[in-house]
Amino acid sequence: MHDRTDTYQACFERRWGHLRRARVRALAxxxxxxxxxxxxxxxxxGRVATLGLMTPxxxxxxxxxxxxxxxxxxxxxxxxxxxxxxxxxxxMAFYFAHQGRLVAHxxxxxxxxxxxxxxxxxxxxxxxxxxxxxxxxxxxxLQDESAVGFDTFVxxxxxxxxxxxxxxxxxxxxxxxxxxxxxxxxxxxxxAARALVKGWxxxxxxxxxxxxxxxxxxCRGFWCALAELDALPGDRFLILPRLQWLPPFRAQSATxxxxxxxxxxELADHFMVxxxxxxxxxxxxxxxxxxDAIVExxxxxxxPDDWRERARSRLRP
Numbered sequence: 122m123h124d125r126t127d128t129y130q131a132c133f134e135r136r137w138g139h140l141r142r143a144r145v146r147a148l149a150x151x152x153x154x155x156x157x158x159x160x161x162x163x164x165x166x167g168r169v170a171t172l173g174l175m176t177p178x179x180x181x182x183x184x185x186x187x188x189x190x191x192x193x194x195x196x197x198x199x200x201x202x203x204x205x206x207x208x209x210x211x212x213m214a215f216y217f218a219h220q221g222r223l224v225a226h227x228x229x230x231x232x233x234x235x236x237x238x239x240x241x242x243x244x245x246x247x248x249x250x251x252x253x254x255x256x257x258x259x260x261x262x263l264q265d266e267s268a269v270g271f272d273t274f275v276x277x278x279x280x281x282x283x284x285x286x287x288x289x290x291x292x293x294x295x296x297x298x299x300x301x302x303x304x305x306x307x308x309x310x311x312x313a314a315r316a317l318v319k320g321w322x323x324x325x326x327x328x329x330x331x332x333x334x335x336x337x338x339x340c341r342g343f344w345c346a347l348a349e350l351d352a353l354p355g356d357r358f359l360i361l362p363r364l365q366w367l368p369p370f371r372a373q374s375a376t377x378x379x380x381x382x383x384x385x386x387e388l389a390d391h392f393m394v395x396x397x398x399x400x401x402x403x404x405x406x407x408x409x410x411x412x413d414a415i416v417e418x419x420x421x422x423x424x425p426d427d428w429r430e431r432a433r434s435r436l437r438p
Contacts, residue, residue, distance in 0.1 A: 130369040133154075137149045138371070145183060151213060197211050208364055224251050224309075244307075256316075257320070259283065261276060262424075263330070277397065342420040343419070370404060375404070384401065
């Protein structure tokens with residue numbers, strides 16, 4: 122980012138605003154977005170992976186896919202998943218295959234026919250061995266700004282926390298290559314095992330706290346309760362479907378834009394039947410070289426008014 126007032130959305134739009142197709146933009150975000158975990162922090166003991174800087178060849182490849190997405194569409198398949206994690210995995214598998222590095226994707230390890238030990242997200246070529254990449258795209262909300270820690274970043278539905286997820290990844294999933302049952306399916310020995318984590322962290326509106334172990338320039342947004350909706354800036358909003366959570370939103374038009382009163386009504390109806398937070402994009406019209414577009418300039422989760430209390434009572438380290 123150019124300065125502290127610059128947003129990730131603005132940076133993404135400058136770099137990737139020429140991409141028009143949602144799937145290609147999602148792939149560009151996965152390849153170019155900051156890693157959620159700081160690869161240089163000793164806390165992770167060198168077990169964090171990174172894709173590194175985008176190469177001119179990859180930039181050119183993304184432009185070509187935007188012009189002709191047939192190879193990407195074929196890789197994703199005709200039956201589109203509704204699971205964001207699986208969608209992101211398929212995009213990454215497509216990239217690793219294009220790089221000529223993919224040895225296996227979603228390789229299951231079973232101790233017996235009815236006993237699944239685990240699954241290798243990705244096995245990548247590493248010469249005489251393979252590198253195990255455990256991949257995740259995560260969205261967490263800082264529940265308690267007075268005590269920042271991995272366990273105070275919680276999932277919107279309160280079923281998970283960043284701390285729990287990282288303990289699962291580093292204490293169990295990255296050890297899969299050493300399990301006796303894995304030796305029966307591994308094409309070559311695992312010579313390295315690392316976690317590749319992308320995502321967004323959301324802070325109580327108007328706050329932000331840096332944290333050791335988290336990349337300083339990570340993608341971030343806000344969260345607020347429904348009762349705090351009037352304080353939001355802007356006058357155009359979009360409720361983002363789950364498969365559009367990865368990159369900042371952009372479209373040539375969006376007939377489902379809402380003003381603040383309409384958004385409040387939609388959210389009130391939603392929370393009457395569900396306590397699941399809703400991801401909202403704050404958008405505006407933007408003129409460009411090619412055409413006008415609707416672009417996201419900020420995003421945040423709107424939560425039920427009792428969400429913070431439920432988070433405190435349900436989640437423990």
